[in-house]
Amino acid sequence: MRFRQPLEAALQLSELSREGGVPIPTIKYYLREGILRPGTRVSANRAGYDESHLRRLRLIRALVTVGELPIATVRDVLGAVDDPALSLHEVLGVAHHALAGGPAAPAGSDEMADARAEVDRWLDDLGWRVKDDAPDRYELAATLATLRDLGWKVGVDVFSRYAATADELAAWELSQTPVGDSRERTVEAVVVGTVLFGAALTSLRRLAEEHRSAARFGG
Amino acid sequence: MRFRQPLEAALQLSELSREGGVPIPTIKYYLREGILRPGTRVSANRAGYDESHLRRLRLIRALVTVGELPIATVRDVLGAVDDPALSLHEVLGVAHHALAGGPAAPAGSDEMADARAEVDRWLDDLGWRVKDDAPDRYELAATLATLRDLGWKVGVDVFSRYAATADELAAWELSQTPVGDSRERTVEAVVVGTVLFGAALTSLRRLAEEHRSAARFGG
Numbered sequence: 001m002r003f004r005q006p007l008e009a010a011l012q013l014s015e016l017s018r019e020g021g022v023p024i025p026t027i028k029y030y031l032r033e034g035i036l037r038p039g040t041r042v043s044a045n046r047a048g049y050d051e052s053h054l055r056r057l058r059l060i061r062a063l064v065t066v067g068e069l070p071i072a073t074v075r076d077v078l079g080a081v082d083d084p085a086l087s088l089h090e091v092l093g094v095a096h097h098a099l100a101g102g103p104a105a106p107a108g109s110d111e112m113a114d115a116r117a118e119v120d121r122w123l124d125d126l127g128w129r130v131k132d133d134a135p136d137r138y139e140l141a142a143t144l145a146t147l148r149d150l151g152w153k154v155g156v157d158v159f160s161r162y163a164a165t166a167d168e169l170a171a172w173e174l175s176q177t178p179v180g181d182s183r184e185r186t187v188e189a190v191v192v193g194t195v196l197f198g199a200a201l202t203s204l205r206r207l208a209e210e211h212r213s214a215a216r217f218g219g
Numbered sequence: 220m221r222f223r224q225p226l227e228a229a230l231q232l233s234e235l236s237r238e239g240g241v242p243i244p245t246i247k248y249y250l251r252e253g254i255l256r257p258g259t260r261v262s263a264n265r266a267g268y269d270e271s272h273l274r275r276l277r278l279i280r281a282l283v284t285v286g287e288l289p290i291a292t293v294r295d296v297l298g299a300v301d302d303p304a305l306s307l308h309e310v311l312g313v314a315h316h317a318l319a320g321g322p323a324a325p326a327g328s329d330e331m332a333d334a335r336a337e338v339d340r341w342l343d344d345l346g347w348r349v350k351d352d353a354p355d356r357y358e359l360a361a362t363l364a365t366l367r368d369l370g371w372k373v374g375v376d377v378f379s380r381y382a383a384t385a386d387e388l389a390a391w392e393l394s395q396t397p398v399g400d401s402r403e404r405t406v407e408a409v410v411v412g413t414v415l416f417g418a419a420l421t422s423l424r425r426l427a428e429e430h431r432s433a434a435r436f437g438g
Contacts, residue, residue, distance in 0.1 A: 021368070055370075062365045089429075089436040096425045128430040136422040143419045146281045149240070150411060151274075162420045163427070165388055170427035172380060174435045192369060194428060200362045201381045201424065202417065203355040206315045208382070208389035209413060210308075211347040216393045217308040 011049040013039070020057035027057065035060060035075050059188060067195040073098040081187050088177075088190060093131065095191050099198070100135035111148065116141040118156040126163060173197070230268040232258070239276035246276065254279060254294050278407060286414035292317040300406050307402075307409060312350065314410050318417070319354035330367065335360040337375040345382060392416070 017024045030036040036056055039047030056078075063069045063077065080086055080094035119141045123130055130137065140159065147154055178189055236243045249255040255275055258266030275297075282288045282296065299305055299313035338360045342349055349356065359378065366373055397408055 058369050062369055066362050066365050087436055089432045092432050092436075093429060096429060099425065100422070123426070128426060129433040130426050130429050134426060134429060136426050139422045140419060140426075143285050143415050143422070146285050147411070147415060150277050150281055150407075152411075159416075159419050159423065161388070161391060162416060162423050165384055166420060166423035166427040167430070169380070169384055170424060170431040173428065174431040177435070188369075190432075192366070192371075194425070196362050196366055197378075197381060198421065198424065200359060200378050201385060202421065203319070203358045203362070204378065204381050204385035205389060205417065205420065206318065206413070207342065207347060207349050207353060207355050207359075208385040209392065210312060210315060210349050210353060211386070212389040212393040213308045213311050213409075214348040216396070217306055217311075 011054065013047065013049065016049045016053060016057065019054055020061065022057055022061055030057070030060060033071060033075065035071065035078055059192070062192065063195060066199050067099070069098065069195070077191060081184075081191060084183065088183075088187060091187050092190055092194065093134075095194055097135055099195065100139055111145045112141060115145040115148070115156075119144065122156045122159075126167075128167075169201075230273065232266065232268065235268045235272060235276065238273055239280065241276055241280055249276070249279060252290060252294065254290065254297055278411070281411065282414060285418050286318070288317065288414070296410060300403075300410060303402065307396075307406060310406050311409055311413065312353075314413055316354055318414065319358055330364045331360060334364040334367070334375075338363065341375040341378075345386075347386075388420075 011019065013024060013027065016022075017027055020027070022030075027036065031038060036053065039049045039053065042048040060074055060078070063074050064071070069077070076098050077095050080091045083091075086094070116138065119137055123137070140156075144154070144156055144158070147158065152158070173193060177193075178186055181189070230238070232243060232246065236246055239246070241249075246255065250257060255272065258268045258272065261267040279293055279297070282293050283290070288296070295317050296314050299310045302310075305313070335357065338356055342356070359375075363373070363375055363377070366377065371377070392412060396412075397405055400408070
């Protein structure tokens with residue numbers, strides 16, 4: 001007697017590829033890299049895939065194409081998503097850590113140290129609860145040091161308007177987080193939100209600048 | 220009689236390197252690529268550099284490190300900065316074009332075409348004056364198509380909150396543009412503003428999310 005192929009492993013690799021919009025060699029690469037769980041063996045030389053594979057494949061594609069994350073970073077982020085011991089806050093921290101990446105340290109480490117101390121003091125004054133080793137502290141300090149290097153005579157409060165905007169937006173974003181969903185869904189929504197809406201905000205700021213610049217400088 | 224070395228070409232390559240915080244081989248690469256103007260010949264085998272070289276070198280470094288732009292993109296942006304025939308609005312357009320870069324088109328071009336049409340209609344409704352071929356139209360449509368691909372049942376108005384924030388910010392940013400400076404200074408300020416404050420906003424949004432997530436999900 002032959003067993004019926006279980007419904008949940010109903011997708012062949014070729015179907016997973018078509019449905020997920022990812023070429024087969026790329027899927028095989030994700031399987032080798034361990035960022036996509038192996039399929040269920042359905043015959044001697046064939047594996048079957050289910051909805052969870054398709055869902056994960058789409059998430060990987062989103063992080064790679066829209067988020068422009070390298071595969072090693074995707075692995076870190078998905079590892080956190082799949083770790084039930086981590087709180088939502090901790091998963092978000094891993095995602096932020098991975099997203100920040102970080103530019104090379106600019107020359108002139110005295111200037112950089114000064115900028116970093118200023119950023120830390122300023123975030124404290126704002127009352128923001130942010131980990132001491134958050135890479136974005138460094139990124140912000142590097143941006144401040146670079147502005148000064150370009151001759152801008154500015155303190156860290158040159159970012160005040162941006163901080164107010166970011167805080168308002170983040171408060172709203174967090175209030176939108178679905179509650180009552182499974183942990184898996186919620187965590188995914190938070191990661192997708194950070195990455196995809198971050199990309200959307202970046203694009204919209206440029207489009208808005210173009211619109212406002214047309215008004216101001218003529219087009 | 221020997222001529223005195225002109226004051227304006229007073230920097231040797233090694234000094235330019237130290238002051239600019241860029242290694243000599245990298246400077247030579249920039250010279251070869253034509254993104255840094257050649258120095259003035261001050262003797263048979265030595266060129267001298269001036270403040271304008273130093274200034275340009277720092278700008279290149281800012282675009283490469285904080286802006287994370289590839290050299291080919293830096294060349295396009297600086298070409299626009301140096302072209303006196305371009306209006307400020309046009310220079311900003313070139314910078315935005317270069318910054319958008321653009322992810323690969325996601326599979327499922329019907330979905331993408333739908334998303335693109337929706338984005339175009341929406342920007343029209345917002346009354347934003349944005350070029351038809353602005354790459355960020357495409358980026359935004361790709362983000363929308365990706366969200367739907369991930370199972371989010373959303374229309375383009377999922378971005379409304381971000382558009383309002385971006386527009387408010389851009390209006391303020393443009394109002395800060397220095398007037399009365401030389402064209403060179405103003406154009407530089409606009410390019411630096413887009414790139415560096417864009418990086419700052421991205422970092423600040425992540426920091427604010429961490430802060431707000433600590434409050435909501437506990438840390």
